């Protein structure tokens with residue numbers, strides 16, 4: 591038996607990555623009967639057949655989590671890709687993605703791209719934004735600054751992908767595809783090579799799949815396309831701001847939402863410069879949305 595991860599289902603077969611290769615698998619009868627729905631990312635065991643790189647899926651492990659966009663199981667981390675410049679990083683989107691990742695129990699990794707371009711603009715007199723990356727680092731997030739053009743920081747991200755299932759997210763033009771290309775300079779095993787050989791289903795819509803990248807698995811479709819915050823109670827929002835944690839519990843009112851209440855430790859921390867004004871502004875913005883959404887259910 592071989593342990594593997596399902597990359598994709600296609601044309602009645604399931605492609606499983608295990609022991610550094612891709613296995614074309616069929617399902618055992620009992621799965622077919624139950625009409626088990628598999629997702630890329632499902633951890634399976636396969637029994638190899640006599641034919642090379644073919645097998646049957648014998649069992650599937652319970653899922654740790656399940657993302658809907660894209661539909662992938664057992665996602666370990668979300669690589670949140672934002673350009674340092676052009677387009678200017680949309681921190682409101684970044685902070686929303688950080689909340690969505692936390693809600694799905696997925697570790698966020700912030701990647702600021704186009705550092706090469708950014709350095710040029712600083713040389714030309716643009717304000718230095720490195721504080722921005724430091725702000726997120728101070729909160730405790732993992733932050734990388736990279737250039738897909740010069741290769742700066744790319745190996746470090748490659749290391750983070752190893753043995754993990756990752757999903758990319760971030761606005762259009764941030765440099766997601768360029769990052770993937772920089773991470774896999776042509777040598778990687780691409781599952782697309784299998785599907786292009788298969789005649790069946792050539793015209794069917796393309797499904798989401800995991801690809802092998804830097805010794806890990808990466809969804810080929812970016813995730814978290816919705817801006818909506820997860821369903822929560824208004825009192826829970828502060829828990830999604832890790833930098834509030836040190837202060838929580840110290841407000842005058844137990845029910846403090848850190849908005850207009852007197853003697854609020856969060857606002858005190860803000861005034862002392864221990865909480866970033868932009869992050870606090872986003873907190874208030876999301877608080878309104880959460881309260882608005884609460885009324886609807």
Ligand SMILES: Nc1nc2c(ncn2[C@@H]2O[C@H](COP(=O)(O)OP(=O)(O)OP(=O)(O)O)[C@@H](O)[C@H]2O)c(=O)[nH]1
Pocket residue numbers: 703704705706707736737738739740760761762763764765766767768769
């Ligand atoms: N100078 C520089 N340009 C980059 C870098 N990364 C991406 N770009 C450029 O930025 C533009 C957008 O990059 P993409 O990789 O297509 O961005 P994307 O996030 O995949 O965009 P969508 O496909 O729209 O979601 C392209 O013109 C890239 O060449 C970088 O590190 N440095």
Ligand SMILES: [Zn+2]
Pocket residue numbers: 841842846847848849851853854855856857
């Ligand atoms: Zn408070």
